[in-house]
Amino acid sequence: MMGLTDLFNMSKPEGDKQKELIRQLAVLGVKNPSLCFQCAKCTSGCEAMKLLELQPHSVMASVKTGFLDEMMNSDVIWACVGCFKCKERCPQEMSPVDVMFILKNWYVMSGGSLPGDYQNLLQGILSTGYIQEPVEVLDKDNKGWSREKLGLPKRGHPKNINGFMSALSQLAAEKL
Amino acid sequence: MGKTAVFLCHCGDNIAATVDIEKLKKEFSKDKNLVVKNHMFLCSEAGQQMILDTLDKNKDVDRLVIASCSPKHHWNIFKDCVKQKLNAYMFEMANIREHCSWVHSDREEATKKAYSIIKGAINKVQHHEPIGTVDVPVNRDVLVIGAGIAGMHASLELADKGFHVYLVEKEASIGGNMTKLGRTFPTDDCSMCTVSPIMNEVKAHPNIELLTLSEVVGLSGRVGDYNVTVETKPRYVDLDRCTACGLCTEKCPVSIPNNYNLGLDKTKAIHIPFDGSVPNAAFIEEEACLKINKGVCGICEKVCPADAVDFNQKKERRELKVGAIVVATGYQQTDLSNTEYYYEHPDVITGLELERMIVPSGPTGGKVVCPSDGREPKTITFIQCAGSRDKRHKEYCSNICCMYSIKNAKIMRAKFPDATINMCYIDIRAPGRRNEEYYALAREKNINMIMGRPSQIMDTPDGRLFFDVFDKATNKFMRVESDLIVLATALEPSEGTKRMAKVLHLQYGLDKFLSPLHVKIAPVDTTTEGIYIIGTAEGPKSIQDSITDAGAAASRVATILKDDVATVDLTTAVIDPDKCTRCGLCREACRYGAITESYEVVDMACKGCGKCVSVCPEDAIEIRHLTKAQLRAQVDGILEGDPDSVIAYTTETCGYNAADIAGTSRMEYPSMVKVVKLPCVGRLSVEDILYPFEKGAKGVMIFACPKGLCHYVDGTEAAEEKYMKAREILEEKGVDVNRLRFVEILTPDGQKFQRSCREMAEYLKGVQ
Ligand SMILES: Cc1cc2nc3c(=O)[nH]c(=O)nc-3n(C[C@H](O)[C@H](O)[C@H](O)COP(=O)(O)OP(=O)(O)OC[C@H]3O[C@@H](n4cnc5c(N)ncnc54)[C@H](O)[C@@H]3O)c2cc1C
Ligand code: SF4
Ligand code: SF4
Ligand code: SF4
Ligand code: SF4
Numbered sequence: 001m002m003g004l005t006d007l008f009n010m011s012k013p014e015g016d017k018q019k020e021l022i023r024q025l026a027v028l029g030v031k032n033p034s035l036c037f038q039c040a041k042c043t044s045g046c047e048a049m050k051l052l053e054l055q056p057h058s059v060m061a062s063v064k065t066g067f068l069d070e071m072m073n074s075d076v077i078w079a080c081v082g083c084f085k086c087k088e089r090c091p092q093e094m095s096p097v098d099v100m101f102i103l104k105n106w107y108v109m110s111g112g113s114l115p116g117d118y119q120n121l122l123q124g125i126l127s128t129g130y131i132q133e134p135v136e137v138l139d140k141d142n143k144g145w146s147r148e149k150l151g152l153p154k155r156g157h158p159k160n161i162n163g164f165m166s167a168l169s170q171l172a173a174e175k176l
Numbered sequence: 177m178g179k180t181a182v183f184l185c186h187c188g189d190n191i192a193a194t195v196d197i198e199k200l201k202k203e204f205s206k207d208k209n210l211v212v213k214n215h216m217f218l219c220s221e222a223g224q225q226m227i228l229d230t231l232d233k234n235k236d237v238d239r240l241v242i243a244s245c246s247p248k249h250h251w252n253i254f255k256d257c258v259k260q261k262l263n264a265y266m267f268e269m270a271n272i273r274e275h276c277s278w279v280h281s282d283r284e285e286a287t288k289k290a291y292s293i294i295k296g297a298i299n300k301v302q303h304h305e306p307i308g309t310v311d312v313p314v315n316r317d318v319l320v321i322g323a324g325i326a327g328m329h330a331s332l333e334l335a336d337k338g339f340h341v342y343l344v345e346k347e348a349s350i351g352g353n354m355t356k357l358g359r360t361f362p363t364d365d366c367s368m369c370t371v372s373p374i375m376n377e378v379k380a381h382p383n384i385e386l387l388t389l390s391e392v393v394g395l396s397g398r399v400g401d402y403n404v405t406v407e408t409k410p411r412y413v414d415l416d417r418c419t420a421c422g423l424c425t426e427k428c429p430v431s432i433p434n435n436y437n438l439g440l441d442k443t444k445a446i447h448i449p450f451d452g453s454v455p456n457a458a459f460i461e462e463e464a465c466l467k468i469n470k471g472v473c474g475i476c477e478k479v480c481p482a483d484a485v486d487f488n489q490k491k492e493r494r495e496l497k498v499g500a501i502v503v504a505t506g507y508q509q510t511d512l513s514n515t516e517y518y519y520e521h522p523d524v525i526t527g528l529e530l531e532r533m534i535v536p537s538g539p540t541g542g543k544v545v546c547p548s549d550g551r552e553p554k555t556i557t558f559i560q561c562a563g564s565r566d567k568r569h570k571e572y573c574s575n576i577c578c579m580y581s582i583k584n585a586k587i588m589r590a591k592f593p594d595a596t597i598n599m600c601y602i603d604i605r606a607p608g609r610r611n612e613e614y615y616a617l618a619r620e621k622n623i624n625m626i627m628g629r630p631s632q633i634m635d636t637p638d639g640r641l642f643f644d645v646f647d648k649a650t651n652k653f654m655r656v657e658s659d660l661i662v663l664a665t666a667l668e669p670s671e672g673t674k675r676m677a678k679v680l681h682l683q684y685g686l687d688k689f690l691s692p693l694h695v696k697i698a699p700v701d702t703t704t705e706g707i708y709i710i711g712t713a714e715g716p717k718s719i720q721d722s723i724t725d726a727g728a729a730a731s732r733v734a735t736i737l738k739d740d741v742a743t744v745d746l747t748t749a750v751i752d753p754d755k756c757t758r759c760g761l762c763r764e765a766c767r768y769g770a771i772t773e774s775y776e777v778v779d780m781a782c783k784g785c786g787k788c789v790s791v792c793p794e795d796a797i798e799i800r801h802l803t804k805a806q807l808r809a810q811v812d813g814i815l816e817g818d819p820d821s822v823i824a825y826t827t828e829t830c831g832y833n834a835a836d837i838a839g840t841s842r843m844e845y846p847s848m849v850k851v852v853k854l855p856c857v858g859r860l861s862v863e864d865i866l867y868p869f870e871k872g873a874k875g876v877m878i879f880a881c882p883k884g885l886c887h888y889v890d891g892t893e894a895a896e897e898k899y900m901k902a903r904e905i906l907e908e909k910g911v912d913v914n915r916l917r918f919v920e921i922l923t924p925d926g927q928k929f930q931r932s933c934r935e936m937a938e939y940l941k942g943v944q
Contacts, residue, residue: 039628040645045632057648
């Protein structure tokens with residue numbers, strides 16, 4: 001962190017990047033981040049806050065003030081677990097989670113490499129079709145539930161794993 | 177016919193920056209029948225003087241067009257000015273500000289549109305004829321609806337001025353929400369002590385006639401001459417006999433939740449509304465009473481020592497004649513059930529519920545407890561903006577909850593010196609006299625101010641309430657456990673207010689609160705002359721602001737009813753007896769019974785909506801202020817100015833207002849859309865709808881008030897019927913029916929206006 005931030009040189013609230021961000025959000029039906037009024041409701045409910053100290057409201061503040069490069073290159077955006085609670089609860093119909101997805105995409109497109117954990121996740125998806133293989137989940141009363149216990153059928157796996165992998169890679173290539 | 181004077185207003189830069197006034201002047205000056213002038217501010221004294229001088233110098237000018245702002249803004253000013261030289265209706269306003277310069281940025285395009293709008297007005301005014309006036313007697317009685325602090329204060333003000341006031345209250349007692357509060361900011365005096373004397377004064381005032389358990393169910397007439405139908409529910413208790421001894425309540429076997437205490441305790445089917453209620457007499461809740469519903473019991477009747485219980489009372493209807501109406505029907509708290517605020521949990525309460533517990537005579541005898549088990553709370557947490565400032569609930573700020581939560585936090589500190597008191601907030605809003613100072617005092621009371629909004633309230637398996645919140649001030653993520661959570665619940669218009677909007681045909685905003693004629697300069701007036709809105713029916717506000725409103729409305733009423741007679745313009749229908757075949761269609765269409773059996777229009781009954789015109793097969797009936805010739809001439813003029821136009825017919829109220837709001841909010845839309853104002857869309861005949869198509873218009877849009885909100889009962893339905901017929905005809909002729917559109921719109925919805933126009937233009941571009 002630097003001692004004094006030079007707003008004139010560092011931040012470009014009306015820059016091209018910001019316009020592009022607003023455009024991409026609009027495609028998703030999400031409004032301009034500058035409508036965020038910093039109530040921090042997103043952070044209060046953020047799953048990644050508890051574990052990794054992610055502050056979605058602060059990401060929003062940075063984005064609206066124009067610190068887009070800084071945010072794009074920062075580690076914090078990778079902490080988001082994509083639960084979408086911030087989007088669900090935001091009183092101003094903002095979506096920190098979508099903002100962070102867009103920033104992550106930009107980072108990768110600009111040649112940045114995925115943080116280590118993400119590589120593993122990606123590998124997991126490519127080889128099994130899942131981010132991870134949950135065995136049991138806990139309910140509010142700390143009781144564990146498996147699919148078996150709930151009488152649900154076993155989960156399937158991609159039958160043709162090579163075809164699955166190449167389809168995914170192709171999709172990723174197209175998207176980028 | 178004489179010449180027409182055209183006055184072009186620059187409105188400073190408001191018009192002139194986007195519309196080339198000089199160019200317009202040059203263009204119109206080519207027409208030898210026109211006298212063209214321009215001015216920086218036509219509405220100014222100098223501007224008006226110029227209009228008068230022009231009329232003096234050019235004796236052959238007998239009508240004029242004023243191209244300026246919206247007629248909603250300055251019509252009266254120009255009417256008064258014109259009236260000095262000509263008949264008040266010998267002018268037409270062309271709105272080149274809200275409908276042109278403020279919604280377009282391209283100068284050439286805006287100038288072209290302005291030309292077309294003005295051309296429409298010039299053509300139309302050629303067909304204007306003088307419209308007469310009549311003097312009508314004014315009824316000087318006043319109706320006030322709702323007897324909260326606002327309604328009571330307005331009633332007293334008016335009664336003191338000598339007006340006879342009918343005060344209609346739907347509950348069994350007057351007083352409204354103020355009777356439920358503990359102490360009130362910013363003075364912290366006891367609410368009941370403040371309001372009780374006012375209630376008694378209302379009751380005792382010789383000029384106030386109180387009707388409790390009553391609601392307005394019908395309205396007709398106009399300012400100075402309203403007819404109101406009031407329905408009064410039976411109280412089943414004789415007001416003159418009941419001594420409020422309470423014996424009936426003691427013996428009544430039916431126990432019901434006490435609504436006055438927000439269900440925090442119980443009462444009986446027969447009970448006195450509350451200590452100090454006015455009238456101070458018992459009443460029976462119909463739905464709960466065994467005698468009324470099952471024919472058994474009747475104990476109260478037997479035990480009453482004053483013989484006051486009377487099961488023979490029936491629902492009654494009464495017609496009142498008044499000159500003006502003040503609506504003060506108040507607010508309610510929004511229901512936050514099934515939201516992240518966990519309102520289902522008994523220990524999550526609203527501000528008003530806490531107020532009830534604070535009051536010494538309340539359901540808990542003044543003890544603040546956790547409703548779940550009656551224990552004393554050790555941690556009390558206030559959550560601000562619960563349901564307010566939230567697009568998923570209420571987008572607006574509820575205005576007073578910062579202040580009342582601060583008040584209640586202070587009271588909690590005084591009651592529980594050792595308790596933990598938290599308040600989660602986004603920002604504290606305490607503007608107004610003494611309010612910031614009030615907040616400062618609270619800051620000395622050791623209250624944890626948490627700058628953040630919780631995401632969700634939950635409870636632990638053992639029933640403890642908790643939530644997580646990120647505090648921006650300390651940059652800490654906190655888990656807050658509480659015994660009692662008090663929500664600063666969003667306020668919304670009461671159900672009674674919403675009903676009055678329908679019955680009285682009042683405009684309301686997207687927030688559902690009744691909307692004033694002008695938020696800034698006519699804050700208690702409505703679009704209906706002679707009807708005023710005050711207090712929290714208009715928006716969340718404090719007692720102080722409600723009282724300010726009440727005084728303002730009383731003054732407005734006194735102004736409007738100051739004379740025994742009023743002069744009314746004859747903007748009414750008129751039948752040509754030579755053409756009329758007495759088919760009866762107009763009489764059937766008219767919702768006001770304004771056309772007699774001998775086919776004459778009763779001017780005082782006619783509202784000038786023009787629905788009769790739309791159905792007459794013989795062209796025998798016209799409304800004086802918008803004849804067929806005028807309407808067609810205006811459309812011709814617009815299309816002459818810009819052949820690629822879309823004609824947007826709007827109602828005088830919602831439709832036109834929405835277009836104006838699009839203007840004031842600078843919401844750009846395609847310049848091909850040109851507004852043509854009607855009193856009501858019910859005025860449109862099938863031919864009127866098709867006419868622009870015949871003349872080559874690209875499209876026609878009809879902007880109607882939403883169904884049920886039509887200011888003339890059912891003009892929207894009537895217009896929709898004509899629209900469907902017109903569609904059929906277009907289809908038969910092989911014309912694309914998508915070029916004709918029908919849109920229901922509310923006054924504040926400038927966005928919908930913009931969207932509809934854009935969609936239309938987008939579509940037309942696509943099919944070209
Ligand atoms: C928790 C809480 C605390 C508050 N504390 C303060 C405070 O400390 N200081 C302060 O200044 N303000 C406070 N307020 C605000 C205050 O309650 C309002 O400003 C005030 O009561 C508004 O009065 P009113 O007359 O507009 O509406 P109301 O009090 O709601 O009165 C409306 C009346 O109209 C009647 N009515 C409704 N519909 C109809 C109908 N269709 N026909 C006939 N009658 C009808 C109702 O029965 C009611 O009697 C508080 C509000 C809340 C919720
Ligand atoms: S993104 Fe939404 S929830 Fe988060 S701080 Fe901004 S307005 Fe509040
Ligand atoms: S989607 Fe991401 S930022 Fe939003 S609440 Fe979940 S983890 Fe936090
Ligand atoms: S008054 Fe305060 S608590 Fe109420 S909605 Fe406005 S900001 Fe929120
Ligand atoms: S339909 Fe309307 S304009 Fe015609 S007579 Fe009745 S009130 Fe008057």
